[in-house]
Amino acid sequence: MPLQDQRFQLDDTIAALSSAPGPALRAILRISGPNAWSIVRPLLHRDAPQLPQHRAVLETSLTGVANLPPIPAMVLVFLGPRSYTGQDLLELHLPGSPPLVEAVLETLLNRGARLALPGEFTLRAFLSGKMDLTRAEALLAVLHARHPDSLSEVLQQLAGNLAQPLAEVKERLLHLLAEIEAGLDFPEEDLSFAVREALIHQCREAHDEIAQVLKQLQHRGLMQEGFRVVLTGRPNAGKSSLFNALLGRDAAIVSPQPGTTRDYLVASYRLDDVVMELVDTAGSEPVWPTMLPDQAHAETGPTRLATPFPELSAVITAQAQAFRQQQLRQADLVLYCLPVTEPITSEDRESLAQLPKDRTILVRTKCDLLPTSSANASASHLSESGQQEPHEAAGWTVVWTSAIRRQGLAELEEIILERARQHSRSEPLMVSLGRCQHHLARAQEALAHAETLLLHQEPPELVAVELRNALDELGAVLGEVYTEDLLDRIFSRFCIGK
Numbered sequence: 001m002p003l004q005d006q007r008f009q010l011d012d013t014i015a016a017l018s019s020a021p022g023p024a025l026r027a028i029l030r031i032s033g034p035n036a037w038s039i040v041r042p043l044l045h046r047d048a049p050q051l052p053q054h055r056a057v058l059e060t061s062l063t064g065v066a067n068l069p070p071i072p073a074m075v076l077v078f079l080g081p082r083s084y085t086g087q088d089l090l091e092l093h094l095p096g097s098p099p100l101v102e103a104v105l106e107t108l109l110n111r112g113a114r115l116a117l118p119g120e121f122t123l124r125a126f127l128s129g130k131m132d133l134t135r136a137e138a139l140l141a142v143l144h145a146r147h148p149d150s151l152s153e154v155l156q157q158l159a160g161n162l163a164q165p166l167a168e169v170k171e172r173l174l175h176l177l178a179e180i181e182a183g184l185d186f187p188e189e190d191l192s193f194a195v196r197e198a199l200i201h202q203c204r205e206a207h208d209e210i211a212q213v214l215k216q217l218q219h220r221g222l223m224q225e226g227f228r229v230v231l232t233g234r235p236n237a238g239k240s241s242l243f244n245a246l247l248g249r250d251a252a253i254v255s256p257q258p259g260t261t262r263d264y265l266v267a268s269y270r271l272d273d274v275v276m277e278l279v280d281t282a283g284s285e286p287v288w289p290t291m292l293p294d295q296a297h298a299e300t301g302p303t304r305l306a307t308p309f310p311e312l313s314a315v316i317t318a319q320a321q322a323f324r325q326q327q328l329r330q331a332d333l334v335l336y337c338l339p340v341t342e343p344i345t346s347e348d349r350e351s352l353a354q355l356p357k358d359r360t361i362l363v364r365t366k367c368d369l370l371p372t373s374s375a376n377a378s379a380s381h382l383s384e385s386g387q388q389e390p391h392e393a394a395g396w397t398v399v400w401t402s403a404i405r406r407q408g409l410a411e412l413e414e415i416i417l418e419r420a421r422q423h424s425r426s427e428p429l430m431v432s433l434g435r436c437q438h439h440l441a442r443a444q445e446a447l448a449h450a451e452t453l454l455l456h457q458e459p460p461e462l463v464a465v466e467l468r469n470a471l472d473e474l475g476a477v478l479g480e481v482y483t484e485d486l487l488d489r490i491f492s493r494f495c496i497g498k
Ligand SMILES: Nc1nc2c(ncn2[C@@H]2O[C@H](COP(=O)(O)OP(=O)(O)OP(=O)(O)O)[C@@H](O)[C@H]2O)c(=O)[nH]1
Pocket: 234, 235, 236, 237, 238, 239, 240, 241, 242, 253, 254, 255, 256, 257, 258, 259, 260, 261, 262, 281, 282, 283, 284, 365, 366, 367, 368, 369, 401, 402, 403, 404, 405
């Protein structure tokens, strides 16, 4: 059966690991559907009761799982319809050992459960009316949130601060429609002036309330997970200079001394209509090793100054490197800076090996230091200029820049913008916002049409059609009107077990 069809098969009993995979103190397996209890019951220790009458927590053990001895388990029983999915739902809390969890899951599947598809538990919650679509989308965004600001935004949506005002507007429009349709039974009696005035007023009110919600959504869009562009590379590679050149101001200190940037700097960076975060980090090698100052000097050459407090510097360096690693983990795009005048070192190779090619741009900095004939070169012009990138650069997106002469910046910005746009199209929160904004704008259009019709004393039937259109659009936001295709697109973005 195609996956889409399976997804809407509510009489199946589905099971999956709901906690994060990997070793942990506890793992949680969820099983939901009409046979959840009958599948789990024979595995429970013989003292386990018949299906509890209420929500219950059973401290028990599981037997008959592969050839394993009894497994201590806590089983939470949620009876439908008062459960997350609206169906009987059991949670098996187990010791978080991956082979053990796998064996229990396999036993559940052998006993008739089907492995849940991504987001299928939440889809069931939605289909059983436990959750409107804005809340389901908010849940998805909560699971993917990385920053406290965007988390609080989506938590509010999860709590219903989008669904609730819209449900209220909808209620009032339904009332309005009922009034008009009641009048339609007497077509010869056109709407009186006073009634028309009142209807216009109510249409405007609904329009304004939707505008308020749209404004909230717009704010949420600005608070979205910023696309994070992180500059990294060896000390002195020209990261801070590029950071300043992209921002168009001197936000970071630049100096010929390697190790100038010891912390990391985050700046709001706007390209076109996309606001993102640009992060400058410390160079990617320990600049002040825990060695005596004169040793450091001897090993790294004259540009490196001896630190007066080697131990303190080692601590700061370690911290700077930890920050850099953390920023790299959170990066949506990495700009790996490498002066065009320097070869790719083993250290660069090691660093690059850890970065995903599709989310990294190799920025060859300081291209003004090359002879003028090749100074205008960029990745796409390499062969013409006779310059060859080292073979390690093959397969990477390469851009040549000079922060000092502002060369290659437009090309770099174009790539950054394109990646940021691609990213926001796949961000759960942004997808949800786009969908809601689309329907709300159309609801507003319908209300504006209704108002115009009322002003021009057009027949009430036409006004009713526009009100129905507005109601349909609001219904679509909340998920009362949906297509399987839309649900498939939303819920397949969840991970399995959610
Ligand atoms: N000629 C030339 N010099 C540059 C360019 N970009 C940076 N530099 C010089 O390279 C040196 C290091 O620049 P920074 O921007 O501080 O390098 P960094 O990678 O931030 O260095 P750390 O913070 O120490 O890791 C400075 O002397 C800059 O003036 C460039 O495009 N052309």
